[in-house]
Amino acid sequence: MMTVATLIGVDSTPIEGFQKETVGKLLSGKGFINLDEYRVSFMAAFGYRAGEPKRAKTRQAVDDVVDWIE
Numbered sequence: 001m002m003t004v005a006t007l008i009g010v011d012s013t014p015i016e017g018f019q020k021e022t023v024g025k026l027l028s029g030k031g032f033i034n035l036d037e038y039r040v041s042f043m044a045a046f047g048y049r050a051g052e053p054k055r056a057k058t059r060q061a062v063d064d065v066v067d068w069i070e
Contacts, residue, residue, distance in 0.1 A: 015043035
């Protein structure tokens with residue numbers, strides 16, 4: 001879902017640390033899911049960024065962070 005969002009120009013981010021039962025009850029109470037059939041297992045936010053990032057992303061070289069064991 002997040003990969004496809006990127007391909008069509010929509011930003012996304014996973015949401016961690018949420019209380020599954022609480023979110024499930026909230027969604028069920030609003031009629032969005034039936035807790036007898038479904039459970040919340042993942043949350044993500046989708047949208048368009050307000051502006052471009054202030055600086056370019058930088059990544060370390062793979063060889064600087066990975067030790068290859070043979």
